[in-house]
Amino acid sequence: MTATAANPNIQMPPAVDAHLVLDGLTIYYGSREAVARTDLAIPRKQVTAIIGPSGCGKSTLLRSLNRMHETVPGAHAAGRVLLDGANIYDPAVDPMNVRRRIGMVFQQPNPLRARTIAENVSIGLELDGIGRREKEAAVERALKRAALWDEVADRLDRPGTALSGGQQQRLCLARALAVEPELILMDEPASALDPIATLRIEELIRELMTEITIVIVTHNMQQAARVSDYTMFMNLNERGSGRVVEAGPTQMIFTAPKSKQTEDYITGRFG
């Protein structure tokens, strides 16, 4: 990949069988460059973590991977993001279809108010006009995959907001899983949770990666080290835009970082 040559510190697997390829992706808010040109490949059925100090564009980069950043007025992107070789930014592509294949879990658990647990999970399926029996099966399957079934099986008709914070986040994960995405983006999914709930989420991530590709933003370096196979380190560049400084196998980033900035960050000297 020629683009990788631009930054020798980016050592992700080859783009050939990658799930997602960022090809010259640059993200803007209006005329301001929020994330500088990024070229790298995100491997299939692996967990890729994005770490870095606050405000360095981690979430922006993540949200650009299923075009969620476009919900912010003025946000747009240049370059390409290839999902199995097809550009999600092609003018002919409707972002709605991108988001059906690339799901998302947010920082704050956001179960839908005044909706039951079952409705929260099936809301994405309703868009497809799926029948009731099929829907019930899908709800159970999704809740099991999110390791929540045993806790809520007897109260599927209770409001989703009645659950604890950790349960709510797994409910949101089940909601995302119910539409069978191939890739899930997680924006600091455990930062609002207590340590035990965090552990549950991390275990889930490790289980899910056997089936789907996961990209996770976290400001918790230990978490990145625990759950991810690959890590991208981002920082602000001299122009004030976010930039991927270094990327590669997690093991390597945490034990033998190439960049001085990465080393300073993971050893806790700043950020």
Place this chain on the structure above:
Amino acid sequence: MAQAFVGRRYRRRVLVNRLMLVLTVLATVISLVPLVLIIFYVAQQGIGSLSIDFLTHTFRPISFGTTSTGGGVLHAIVGTVIIVGFSLLLAAPIGIMAGIYLAEYPGNTASTAIRFCVDVLSAMPSIVVGVTAYVLIVQRVKSFSGFAGSVALIVLMVPIITRTTEEILRLVPQTSREAAIALGAPKWRTTLTIVLPMALSGIATGVLLAFARAAGETAPLLVTVLGNNNLTYDLFGPMQALPLLAYRYTEQPYKVLNQQAWGAAFLLVVIVLGINILVRIFTRTRSPR
């Protein structure tokens, strides 16, 4: 002892605090005085007129020397219900949909322009709206009508409904919208199944307040609905309405009619107050679980 905790200018801080509290309480009381006075005075003057006759009969001609009671105001009650009801039927969907547009597409040039226009419209004196309806409808068809009054009221109600709908929809957290958008839901679906249900009670409040406001309008009806002493259900002819009747009857040389004006005024206050109380109950029981 306690002296140890006394900081600098302690006494002064306590005094200023007390003074401010007294001032705010005083201002609150002053702002409530007119409300109490109006309700009390209108009730005192008008409650005597209330009777079965008053509510179930229409105008009865008065001649000197008889003891005619002047009949009742049924024709005005019916007129108000028809005129304002018809207005609501059209103003509610228009206002709600415009509010949805303003809330869900807040940033673009069109919505900024529309928001400005809606604000200007809501500040428009109601007599101006009435005269416009007179010129555009009454003069064209050469007839005063309840319909012309309805159109004027719609123009007054739409901005109220639009802005309350917009404000309420803005309160729906962005994270709820994102939840649906991230599942690939189209915008209309997100709005219809996620955003609107969460804002339902607030929107209903806006609609009812607009209804109450329109029910009390007099000026635009003067030049469009004209007034009618008979009971009529014909929206396309002159009708009677409670505020209109109250205004007309105060100009009459007959004591009984002046008295009936008070009765109509009292009825209006009861209706408006009732709607406001209804709104309170509605928003309390229908708030999200």
